Amino acid sequence: MPPKATPSSKSTIKQQSSLTQLITLLKTQQFYWFLGHVFALLFSILSTLTGLIFKNQLSLKYFRFALISNIITYGIVIKQIHFKSSTTSSNVSRIKLINDENIQYLVLALVFLLSSYILKTQNQSALYPYVIFGVFHVVTYFQNHLITIFIPSIPAQQHLNSLINNFTSQLNQPALYAASSVELVLALTTGFDVVISSFWLILRWNFFDYITKVIVFLTVIIFNKFKFDHSQYTKASVLQMDQTWNGYVNRLNNPKLTQLFFNFRDLVIRYLGLINIPKDVKTTQ
Template structure:
């Protein structure tokens, strides 16, 4: 088919709408970041781009959740509310809606933007580039594996080299975001304690499902332990840190859903929200 027909056929798919959503999220993030750097984050443009970013996130994760739900229906599988709540994409869809209607917290955009970078890269390599420049007919007819273009190889190398470190970055950003929301709660900003409760439930689910989050928390805890092990640290500070860790550990144990549903208690493998 001619290029225009190939692109039209690609644009009619639901997955292309998902791709456009991620591209829009990245563009909105860049535009909002520019407003933040220039201290104009209270301007109308900044507010529009902030909301557009989370509206795009809602659309992209909504598409993934819809496709997964439709696939289960075709297979005759009836997932309960608990099974849906355990889906990472449902969790991110819920948080995107929460951030969409909450006051602006710039840090909240960054985890979604990091995911979007890899989704855009993967879709470009696997769908967009083959549509623009499909394999030659003689290569396809001979059954030989088509050689990827230089751009495709570069994208593939980028995803392979930086995926794990970027997921660790997402985990660190989500930890920092929890403390950011906690700070708003301590300042008694309007609705901050409700937001803290919602985000804590989300983050607890992330901890249960993502080895990247578990690793980031372990590293953070080890660094604080090493800093407080210094003899110059007041005993009251060390005791307070130990109490804080015990409270967090007890809360994590009490909210481990797998204990109540009979699931495995081991750490889950790396998860990839879409």
């Protein structure tokens, strides 16, 4: 009959077990996906705070770090989905890649990252959708993999699990709506930036910066159109925005302005209709 374990030996065994679990996690790509989201959230917060308190250059530095962290996390997911081996890599179609939301978000982050080096400025709103998704990814990963390692008490684990379940169940859908709304606002802000830059182009003639802003705007537009084609949250956000603008215009009670608005609206819808996402199997993050 083996000797009974003393409390101290039980504690040691439990610590060794937790350490073993942690070492096992360290060997998985998913753990570095989790770390990527953690760093992305940290750098996003630092970018926002330093932008409010210190010079813009420091905020821009953290802005770039946040985008790089997001690019790494989406890169890990894309590799796991499409490039597990050389055999699967050769069979991945371009249409399937384009349809993958993970690649769409990676391209969007990459465009904002490259443009920040050219324009020497940042669009803080570009980080917000990644922050929203990142919070849920970090919380869910912690619940599924880390809570038993760092919180030894079973009652504490159960209480925290309950809190996380309530958080995700109650806020998941509103968060998806919020992310879609931010992405639409991003289209408006980048478009407004292009319009303003069109006037400054005549005075300063900084053509390279202007083209960069146009590319960013078109990327955001295409990104939103792709999401609109298969996301109920983006469709709902577009409908809500359309109703809001219609209400503003109707309250002006100006027939000429109303007609001008609806002509412009129809023109935008017509051109956006030309952007069609290729039909294939969709994969989401």
